[in-house]
Amino acid sequence: MNIIVTGGAGFIGGNFVHYMLNKYNDYKIICLDALTYAGNMETLEPVINNKNFKFIKGDIADRNLVYKVFEEQKPDIIVNFAAESHVDRSIDAPEIFLKTNIIGTSVLLDACRKYGIKRYHQVSTDEVYGDLPLDRTDLFFTEKTPLHTSSPYSASKASADLLVQAYGRTYKLPITISRCSNNYGPYHFPEKLIPLVIANVLNDRAVPVYGKGENVRDWLYVEDHCRAIDMIIHDGKEGEVYNIGGHNERTNLQVVKTIIKALGKSEKLITYVADRPGHDMRYAIDPTKIENELGWKPQTFFDYGIEKTIKWYIDNKKWWENIINGEYQKYYEKMYGGK
Numbered sequence: 162m163n164i165i166v167t168g169g170a171g172f173i174g175g176n177f178v179h180y181m182l183n184k185y186n187d188y189k190i191i192c193l194d195a196l197t198y199a200g201n202m203e204t205l206e207p208v209i210n211n212k213n214f215k216f217i218k219g220d221i222a223d224r225n226l227v228y229k230v231f232e233e234q235k236p237d238i239i240v241n242f243a244a245e246s247h248v249d250r251s252i253d254a255p256e257i258f259l260k261t262n263i264i265g266t267s268v269l270l271d272a273c274r275k276y277g278i279k280r281y282h283q284v285s286t287d288e289v290y291g292d293l294p295l296d297r298t299d300l301f302f303t304e305k306t307p308l309h310t311s312s313p314y315s316a317s318k319a320s321a322d323l324l325v326q327a328y329g330r331t332y333k334l335p336i337t338i339s340r341c342s343n344n345y346g347p348y349h350f351p352e353k354l355i356p357l358v359i360a361n362v363l364n365d366r367a368v369p370v371y372g373k374g375e376n377v378r379d380w381l382y383v384e385d386h387c388r389a390i391d392m393i394i395h396d397g398k399e400g401e402v403y404n405i406g407g408h409n410e411r412t413n414l415q416v417v418k419t420i421i422k423a424l425g426k427s428e429k430l431i432t433y434v435a436d437r438p439g440h441d442m443r444y445a446i447d448p449t450k451i452e453n454e455l456g457w458k459p460q461t462f463f464d465y466g467i468e469k470t471i472k473w474y475i476d477n478k479k480w481w482e483n484i485i486n487g488e489y490q491k492y493y494e495k496m497y498g499g500k
């Protein structure tokens with residue numbers, strides 16, 4: 162089986178590459194990644210010499226390049242993680258989100274039509290559903306919840322979902338979509354809440370909390386997400402959408418305080434800053450469909466997952482320090498320069 166994993170030098174894609182190479186010793190994993198600021202070859206260092214792994218630097222919106230990759234690699238499955246993924250950046254500069262998340266997805270879908278594949282899987286997000294009110298803890302996102310986006314990021318991801326569904330219906334492309342809640346774990350880029358807080362607390366720096374810190378996210382340990390995608394690409398029904406989440410809701414303030422406590426530091430580090438415009442209040446996934454149809458269940462609950470994650474950041478200080486000081490962007494040149 163040949164699987165193209167786009168965005169495999171990023172957080173979740175990188176974890177998925179590791180997961181798949183570990184689990185299957187007869188699958189070839191081809192990572193196609195543009196190495197934007199969020200792509201980090203140091204995340205792929207443990208697998209770089211694995212005979213079943215190949216890295217290709219390239220943009221999913223570059224049609225000629227994508228077609229060439231399909232022609233040469235003859236993929237059976239595409240798992241599309243590649244995206245601009247940070248809401249705050251999408252508020253500052255939306256255009257690149259439209260190019261990568263929408264046009265990039267359409268190029269991959271066209272390549273699938275042209276060359277034929279067994280499955281195209283779109284890694285989407287619960288943010289396409291918009292948000293839920295804080296005072297209605299009885300409400301959850303199901304696959305039937307209407308798309309109702311808030312940020313340029315979520316609007317671009319919802320557009321991509323609709324395109325994927327359109328290619329499924331119109332061209333009978335064998336597609337699946339997963340919509341997962343917020344992930345955390347190893348190799349998470351330190352511009353996102355959890356790794357940013359861990360790095361800042363370890364460096365005794367202020368921890369910025371947007372607004373009152375009362376927004377709720379439904380945190381999933383990244384390996385549980387990888388396992389769900391593995392199940393969907395193998396056993397998920399063509400044309401279906403699967404929500405992924407494990408009922409681990411926490412307010413941002415709870416998350417921040419948990420990390421500060423675990424590291425034995427003072428809550429005085431917490432600094433309330435201006436709120437994000439259009440800030441989604443609460444995300445909460447109902448995972449009944451994937452649990453019933455595919456037997457998926459999360460294995461790592463928040464209290465244990467956050468401990469493991471903090472330990473990983475302590476043990477892998479160089480990985481995130483190289484991001485903060487910019488060193489990580491030299492890694493590709495060092496490893497692949499001239500090749």
Ligand code: NAD
Pocket residue numbers: 167168169170171172173174193194195196197198199200201219220221222241242243244245246247261265284285286287318340341342343344345350
């Ligand atoms: P990330 O920002 O850490 O990684 C994105 C990767 O995509 C990077 O390696 C980057 O270099 C690559 N990339 C960006 N533009 C590209 C392009 N034009 N062509 C090829 N590669 C490109 O993102 P992440 O947090 O790992 O998220 C991965 C996917 O999962 C995204 O599609 C995101 O929408 C989705 N998702 C993320 C979360 C989360 O909590 N992080 C939750 C649900 C869904």
Ligand code: TYD
Pocket residue numbers: 247248249343352353354355357369370371374376377378413437
């Ligand atoms: P983030 O990790 O950016 O994920 P998303 O916006 O996709 O959910 O943010 C998670 C939550 O944390 C979100 O409610 C915004 C908030 N936040 C802060 O309070 N401070 C920060 O410095 C960051 C990056 C996020």
